[in-house]
Amino acid sequence: MTSSLNNPVVTLEQIKTRAPSMRGFLALLVVLTAAIPLLFVLFSSGKLSLQQWTNLWSNRLPELLANTLSLAVLVAIGSMILGVSAAWWITRRNFPGRRIAVWLMVLPLTIPTYVFAHIYTIMLEQDGWLGQLWLYLFPATAIPEIFNIFGVTLVLVLAGFSYVFLLVRDALSRSQQDVEEAARIHGATPWQVFWRVNLPMLRPAIAAGIALVVLHVLSDFGAVSMLRYQTFTLSIYLQMSSRFDYQSAAGLSLVLVTLSLTFMVLERFFRNRQRYYGSSQSKKITAQKATMFETCAIWFWLGLISTFAFLLPIAWMLSWSWQAWQQDLIDTEFWGYVSNSLTVSALAATLTVIAALPVALYHARERSALSQGFLYLSNVGFVLPGPVIALGILSFVIATMPAIYGGMTVLALAMMVRFLPLSIQAQESAVQQLTPSIEQAARSLGANWYENLRRVILPILKGGMATAWVLVFIDTLKELPATLLLRPTGFDTLPVRIWIEASEEMLELAAPASLMLVVGTLPVLWFLMREKSPN
Numbered sequence: 001m002t003s004s005l006n007n008p009v010v011t012l013e014q015i016k017t018r019a020p021s022m023r024g025f026l027a028l029l030v031v032l033t034a035a036i037p038l039l040f041v042l043f044s045s046g047k048l049s050l051q052q053w054t055n056l057w058s059n060r061l062p063e064l065l066a067n068t069l070s071l072a073v074l075v076a077i078g079s080m081i082l083g084v085s086a087a088w089w090i091t092r093r094n095f096p097g098r099r100i101a102v103w104l105m106v107l108p109l110t111i112p113t114y115v116f117a118h119i120y121t122i123m124l125e126q127d128g129w130l131g132q133l134w135l136y137l138f139p140a141t142a143i144p145e146i147f148n149i150f151g152v153t154l155v156l157v158l159a160g161f162s163y164v165f166l167l168v169r170d171a172l173s174r175s176q177q178d179v180e181e182a183a184r185i186h187g188a189t190p191w192q193v194f195w196r197v198n199l200p201m202l203r204p205a206i207a208a209g210i211a212l213v214v215l216h217v218l219s220d221f222g223a224v225s226m227l228r229y230q231t232f233t234l235s236i237y238l239q240m241s242s243r244f245d246y247q248s249a250a251g252l253s254l255v256l257v258t259l260s261l262t263f264m265v266l267e268r269f270f271r272n273r274q275r276y277y278g279s280s281q282s283k284k285i286t287a288q289k290a291t292m293f294e295t296c297a298i299w300f301w302l303g304l305i306s307t308f309a310f311l312l313p314i315a316w317m318l319s320w321s322w323q324a325w326q327q328d329l330i331d332t333e334f335w336g337y338v339s340n341s342l343t344v345s346a347l348a349a350t351l352t353v354i355a356a357l358p359v360a361l362y363h364a365r366e367r368s369a370l371s372q373g374f375l376y377l378s379n380v381g382f383v384l385p386g387p388v389i390a391l392g393i394l395s396f397v398i399a400t401m402p403a404i405y406g407g408m409t410v411l412a413l414a415m416m417v418r419f420l421p422l423s424i425q426a427q428e429s430a431v432q433q434l435t436p437s438i439e440q441a442a443r444s445l446g447a448n449w450y451e452n453l454r455r456v457i458l459p460i461l462k463g464g465m466a467t468a469w470v471l472v473f474i475d476t477l478k479e480l481p482a483t484l485l486l487r488p489t490g491f492d493t494l495p496v497r498i499w500i501e502a503s504e505e506m507l508e509l510a511a512p513a514s515l516m517l518v519v520g521t522l523p524v525l526w527f528l529m530r531e532k533s534p535n
Contacts, residue, residue, distance in 0.1 A: 026358035031377045034417050037392025038380045044250030056251055068231045071149060072217045078157035079213045080206060082305055083164025089298045091172040095290040104306035109162045110521040111313055112478045114222025115514045116155045118502040119313045120146055152229045158309040160216055164209030171205035218260050219385035221481040232256040237387040237481060253388040260383045320511030329508050338516055341477055341493040348415035349473040353465050355416055356423035379421040386481035389418050411486040415476050423468040474524040478517055
């Protein structure tokens with residue numbers, strides 16, 4: 001080490017009192033920044049008078065509650081059916097193309113909900129692919145309408161069932177064969193084994209998957225806005241962008257936050273009541289070789305899901321992108337949008353990873369009510385949708401730092417708050433590998449906090465930090481509402497261009513931007529799935 005190692009030896013008591021103070025102070029700064037949108041919601045909604053709350057309840061809240069809750073229930077049911085059935089067949093049967101099937105069930109995660117909504121809106125028109133097919137098969141029947149709750153449900157199920165699939169597949173791959181064999185010995189049929197043995201043991205994984213799906217539904221802006229279905233998120237955005245009624249937007253945000261937190265508490269309560277333990281000596285489930293009939297049935301079902309969830313959308317993107325290429329529409333301006341998206345994503349990912357580090361370190365080293373509180377407050381990005389976070393950051397900047405209003409810093413700050421929970425979770429596992437004795441040894445030899453961070457902590461955490469950077473980069477690449485509200489004047493990204501071109505029905509320009517988002521997301525999907533292929 002450097003000359004600082006020649007300093008007098010530092011006692012262990014001094015180490016324990018010095019390190020947490022620096023980590024705690026930095027973690028406090030990050031948490032206070034992350035809590036800005038929530039504090040704004042609480043402060044602004046507190047200014048609403050009783051009459052204003054009454055007007056909201058009589059005019060907006062009943063409809064928004066009914067629409068949002070109905071949509072969440074329908075999407076949860078649809079995602080559970082698709083995710084559980086696909087996971088069951090892939091883990092319990094060995095059939096040709098099994099590895100490809102896993103990827104086909106996960107690839108829909110690369111397509112944002114607003115891209116799904118735009119593509120299916122176009123394909124279900126009279127001259128669209130699905131519209132023409134429908135009129136050919138059912139010439140006397142009108143093409144199904146997508147601008148309703150069932151159309152939005154279809155889009156969000158196709159975009160979100162993969163979360164349920166991944167968690168249930170992981171749970172099924174770790175299940176024990178002894179329990180099922182015991183049930184069969186007692187005369188249970190395959191259906192009874194599934195209903196009375198497998199399904200109860202899968203409840204925690206299903207609950208976790210549905211929780212992710214429902215939280216995405218509650219905060220979704222892209223699909224509901226393109227399909228003009230009124231939910232809390234869309235109504236909040238309209239209150240802000242069209243009516244400039246920030247107090248009413250804050251009131252609606254408070255109801256949405258309460259709804260999300262209530263769901264998270266209930267989900268955690270019911271999931272904790274379902275605990276199952278298996279012995280390390282138990283036999284793991286092995287996939288049985290599928291019969292010819294089973295193989296045909298499996299591929300019919302999985303093929304149907306993958307066709308609507310990935311193959312049709314990607315074929316549409318490729319077809320219209322090719323037309324755009326032939327018409328020389330993919331020009332310097334288009335690549336400028338790509339460059340803007342990459343710049344914002346790289347800046348936000350770097351800022352978020354740096355901000356998450358002190359929170360993750362403080363929580364790992366200081367297991368206390370305070371560190372746990374810091375962790376909860378830093379998860380505001382999981383609860384608040386993009387428009388609410390943008391509103392909170394925007395109001396804070398205007399009130400305290402008007403000089404940076406309209407610049408890239410405001411947008412990067414909003415992205416940091418939005419995706420801070422993702423970065424903290426990705427780094428926490430790496431922090432667990434950082435043995436406290438290594439830090440203590442460095443400090444006892446006289447290393448200051450900066451030297452200890454640079455030469456001890458960061459080299460050990462670099463893997464987890466790289467994972468966090470990639471995850472935040474990809475999610476920022478697809479973020480729409482916060483970018484719409486906070487981007488600098490004339491600074492358009494790929495999601496913004498998709499939004500603009502879709503509203504103007506410029507298919508040749510929307511398709512290449514959508515395709516670039518999918519291509520940009522594929523590396524992180526490979527990164528996350530490379531160790532999860534079936535045996």
